[in-house]
Amino acid sequence: MKLEKNAAGRMVPTEVNGREAVPYAGVGGHRPVGHKAAPAIATCVDYPADGDKRVGSIKEALEMVGLSDGMVVSSHHHLRNGDAVANMVFDAAAELGRRDLVWFPSASFPVHANQISHLDDGVIHHIEGSMNGPLGAYCSAGKMRGLGVLRSHGGRWQAIQDGEVHIDVAVIAAPTADAFGNATGDRGPAGCGLLGFALADSVYAEKVIVVTDNLVPFPCLPWQIQGNNVDAVVEVDCIGDPEKIVSGTTRITQSPDRRRIAELAAQFCADAGIMKPGFSFQAGAGGTTLAFAIYLRDLMRAAGVTARFARGGSNKYMVEMLDEGLIEYILDGQTFDLDAVQSLRDDPRHVNTSPFTSYNFHGKGNFASMVDVAVLGATEVDLAFNGNVVTHSDGRLLHGIGGWQNCLTARCAMLLVPSFRDRIPVIVDEVTTLCGPGELIDVVVTERGIAINPRRQDLLDAVVGSDLPIKPIEDLKAELDRICGVPQKVPRSDEPVAVVKWVDGTVIDTVWRVE
């Protein structure tokens, strides 16, 4: 495989799964030209005039839309670890004897370990999407026939729009739908909130199948997915396990270290003047970022400051802030608990968004860069503030990128990380896998102190006189070397198993096979 050194100094393949791949050219260094991709022209007279597109089973629907060997099949992760549909699709494809399919999920979860047998048997050729748990281990061990391709939520939309990935069949799990194919995620037994991750697929895929366990008479309102883009609707008994789709209650981390990290981050926002009237923030639903939102809420209350908008992953606590008037609007990317689902459904100030509005590289701007502060996690950060979010420090695939890369364009991108995890340093000389360039990562908050990127002199100036433990990242690293010991250099193989795409579609780094 031919490798080339990209603008970040990383060796990356110039061809990925038979297609030419462009090495990362720096932030803003790559601007594709031409016209957006599109599916074949459809004609309404080819579809039932009564709007009833129901087909008996997923298998029949796949046959009807002409699933054949080597095609790209997409699915989406709005049902998270409760999703039953992606597994059903590949089980059906296996029954049909199809081979060498490319699975293009918006993310995968441990529940999708089911696909390993399909990878082994040749039904699936490779996965272009996040791989963690058993799938991550499978790919890391070099067992997948093609290269894995990891993209951000925004990068997935970019790849669909500029034709890097052409979806042959999109299968959309719908908590509620009508026979025409209009679908929503905000209600139904498997209600998950919104279907934004499937939106691009519904517009750009050649064929679109909606799978639901809650068929309602036309019209299904609201229609987050428009039936006009849908070829077939399949009714099944159950699209997923509600217990694993949204958690009943979101728990704030009890770990003293994580709470400290969250509190320091919130205090930083206050001391640096980021938390000012009309500001905006993005916080996920991980234990630490959730705690961040709670501490920020308390500081906002005390200072009498309200936010114009917050970007979710939303949860109960964010909804409480909306109800209390501390946030004027929630622009939501996904909902993590039932309170948030209900709020999205009932409160007009809680709005459904998609990676197009939030993250898309080929949009005429997007929301991510308009957010004042985004708090994110990472598995590693290095002395140049580069971040890794996909691999463990031994090189094994661990997480997907999610919206992580996209959020780095926020005015202040903060990584909230423990300085070490069970002796494994999080602050390192050089990240194992480069996912986010240091020039976009502004602040690293650990339990042992806060490091501000020297490129952000404005932030350094803003916190002069603050009581916060602000120190150079080199000092944090030296402290870790003292506590954990200086780690050995980890050898890596020279066999790529996956590539990490930057938000513009270029290859920012390679994931190598791990023994």
Add this chain to the structure above:
Amino acid sequence: MSDLRAAAAGPEGDDVRSDCHVHYEPGPDSLAIEISSKVDYLYRDSIETAVRRVAVGLGVSTGQLEVVDRGALEWVLMARTETCLRLAGAEGPAVLPETYPGADAPAVRERLRRSRLYLPGNRPKLMLSAGLYGADGLILDLEDSVTPADKDAARLLVRNALIALDWGGSERMVRVNQGDLGLEDLRRIAHHNPHVVLLPKIEDPEQVRRAGDLLREIAGERAPLLMPILESPLGIHHAFEIAAADELVVALTLGLEDLSAELGAPRTEDGWESFAARQATVYAARAAGVQPIASVFSDISDAAALARYVQRERGLGFDGIGCIHPRQIPVVHAEMTPTGADAERAVRIVRAARDAERRGLGAVAVGSKMVDPPVVKQAFRTVELAVAGGVLAADWDDDQV
């Protein structure tokens, strides 16, 4: 080494974090070390080196050591290995971990002891960041939070923590066991600069003197200070004698859980069952010139109840509160901190007192009002608490001569 036997130390199981399990099997061949570690790829050589150093130091050169490591820091690995080999019968000198910078900072008799955080002595994971939480004192506990079977292990772990752990700015405290076990604890730790040793269930001043004598014998001028804990009606009855038993005593505290059990009166939020005991402790401590320190508050999720508790104990005259979770510390400090107005008034008194001293005046006046010496003394204390609590700048005095 033919008399060594099989032994093991350290926790086992998939949920273990930042700790390790060490197993020794005697045998005729030269010492083999087998390591399985989740951080193998980062620290394999250093793990093996550390384990071997401990074994060689203890004179173990044959048999097999098996280490199942789940991210233990080096000082933890060394403590577990030493525990295992001592249980196996090895008797050589200990090999100690590298000293963390600042571990030799001397004890300070007069200092704030508003909060003290208890940490179980056999749970390294909970110790790793403890120095970050701003507690006035951290207590590594060898007594109630350690099961009888783990006492040996905890003692070596606590010793190594005294050497290698980052304690931040917190006072270095250890609670030892009762009786002979406690004296054995003191022998192991006294060399390693604990600032304060907490002596549990003290009922007789002689117990304190015995501990003090042993500490002076071991550590001489660097003998740690003492904080006796009164946990029984008899202890409360002897409170003053205990507080005044030895010059090393710096504070007196009480344990309400044990006391309530002995009284046959369950602990309530109002605390009337222990009112006399708490007040007796304050009186005895003040009479002996040492700090009265209140018992722990055990409901970690109820910050409002903790705040009420701190207000009440502070109102009785206590200088500090026991904590069992880091999140209690800021609540305790906040409640121990004077208001800005009180701090300003105290600053005026302190300045007036200094001014009077400079000018050789016997009486202190603020404006046209005379201030009594006890009020002046209280004002100095208020200023100290205000600075520590952040309502008064540390450099409040800079504009003065």
